Amino acid sequence: MKKRLISIMLVVVMTGGLLLGCGANAGRSGGKDENSITVLVESGSPAEALAKETASEFEEETGCKVIIDAVAYTGMYDKLSTEIKAKQAVHDVACMDVVWLATFAGAIEPLNDADTSDFLPTLEESGTFDGNLLGYPMWVNTKVLIYRKDLIPEEKVPKTWEEYQKLAEELKTDEMYGTTVFGSGSDAVCSFLDFACQAGAEGLVFDKDGNVNITDQAYVDALNFMIETADADYTPSDSLATASTESQELFTNGKTAMQLNWSHQYPAAVKALGADKVGCAPMIAGSAGVGATTGPWYESVMKNSENKEMAKKYVEFMYEHNADYMDLTLKIAGRTSVYDNAGKIEGNEHTTAVLETLEASQTQARPMVTTWSQIEEVLIGVVESSLGGDDVEEALESAKKQIEMIGK
Known part of the structure; x- marks a missing residue:
């Protein structure tokens, strides 16, 4: 009887240890799939449309699933603020209005090795805070x-x-x-x-x-x-x-x-x-x-991301697909080559007007202040x-x- 009691107690202890081990592991990972990234986009925007169109292609290329979190413009800022203050890694990538960059700069991973040679005029300057480039341009409007x-x-x-x-x-x-x-x-x-x-x-x-x-x-x-x-x-x-x-x-x-x-x-x-x-x-x-x-938007990698390297691959991937924004509702993008090519097509005359306006010496970004x-x-x-x-x-x-x- 005594041996049987000891055996039962050992089983209970071992089972409890296994349960505790599972709980601790779940706490570290936050329940997040290592083969996925979560992207914050504005609902109803070209960003949401293109993210959905390209998600399967990115997964095919990398094996990483793209989870799209579409939020109304008014809620995006609050959502980012909440997770940053809590030091949580809810989003790996976030689409950002330029006027938010200074506020969230400390929570954004710098992309200083990015090739900026094809950025439209003003976009490298307006996307840089304290010497750090904070994202790839998605589009700019003037x-x-x-x-x-x-x-x-x-x-x-x-x-x-x-x-x-x-x-x-x-x-x-x-x-x-x-x-x-x-x-x-x-x-x-x-x-x-x-x-x-x-x-x-x-x-x-x-x-x-x-x-x-x-x-x-x-x-x-x-x-x-x-x-x-x-x-x-x-x-x-x-x-x-x-x-x-x-x-x-x-x-x-x-x-x-x-x-x-x-x-x-x-x-x-x-x-x-x-x-x-x-x-x-x-x-x-x-x-x-x-x-x-100017009114640009950027796609940024969040510093607290648990899958930062894949998040960087994703923003680079989306920058390579920048021309696809010209096929969507607003017909605006963020690359000089895209605007040069688009301006040759009837119905895209606004891209030439924007390019000439951006190249003017008095065109300026709003101040990068918190x-x-x-x-x-x-x-x-x-x-x-x-x-x-x-x-x-x-x-x-x-x-x-x-x-x-x-x-x-």
């Missing part, structure tokens, strides 16, 4: 001039602020506005910064020494240009409620003759109105020349108050003090 080419002959396509305003006045009818002004949300900020570039801003919001520069004359001129255009009778009276989507709706419904809008709106306008009615051209120029602020979301809110207030009638210089002076308090 605003370009989109116009009714059945109403505007090629020789009259405006190239300067003055030509743009004059033509908008000429094109105005009882049924159609000449153009629009973006006065709402983040689109208003990007337009403000576009015009500041064109007016001679050297560094957006911060100068090369890190000082807040938004009281410089370039920003005064930019706001005054927006106010003059918004107050004219050739633009809708509700500029404070107008952004990219609203402007595009007016254009495709035949209610405005031209617009300065994100380049991806060109293919959509062609589809709505026909190639014979829609044209596009590079951004217009102010006193300092053509310029615009506090951009707070700064953007301040700038939204500047545009809205100025379009609403407040004194421009006072609005900029107040904003400068707020941004200095926020810091970088």
Whole structure:
């Protein structure tokens, strides 16, 4: 009986040890398959579409399964913040809006050995923080001039602020506005910064020494240009409620003759109105020349990834497939060779306009700072108050003090 009791106790101890061993091992791996990577993408975006299209090919090449986590734009930032603070490796790869890179820089694996020779202009600079390249570019967007080419002959396509305003006045009818002004949300900020570039801003919001520069004359001129255009009778009276989507709706419904809008709106306008009615051209120029602020996205490897080498292979793989973005809805990409080739195909004229805009010396990225979301809110207030009638210089002076308090 005593021997039998000892045998039972040994079995219990050994079984418990096996169970503890399994539990400890599961805790170390987090239950993650070593032959898989998880990729965070924006739901409904070209990133999600291309990730799904190429997942099986990547698995065939590497034996690694791609798990796609599609999240709405508004939830992506929060999701990344939560896992980074918890030091978890939920995602191996994440698609990132450029304005997030500085905030998450410490959690992103540098890709300093990447070949950047085919990056579109500005994309290496805007993807680099503290000397480290933080991702491969997926695509970049800038605003370009989109116009009714059945109403505007090629020789009259405006190239300067003055030509743009004059033509908008000429094109105005009882049924159609000449153009629009973006006065709402983040689109208003990007337009403000576009015009500041064109007016001679050297560094957006911060100068090369890190000082807040938004009281410089370039920003005064930019706001005054927006106010003059918004107050004219050739633009809708509700500029404070107008952004990219609203402007595009007016254009495709035949209610405005031209617009300065994100380049991806060109293919959509062609589809709505026909190639014979829609044209596009590079951004217009102010006193300092053509310029615009850029809107790139990057694909980054997360530093806490448990499968980092495979994650690096994946972002390289997706960069090799960058041309495939031109077959998707927005028709934008991140490589010079892709834009050069795409521009030769009818319907992709916007890529040539973007390339010329990116190559302009006054085209600049938004500042790589961790506090951009707070700064953007301040700038939204500047545009809205100025379009609403407040004194421009006072609005900029107040904003400068707020941004200095926020810091970088």
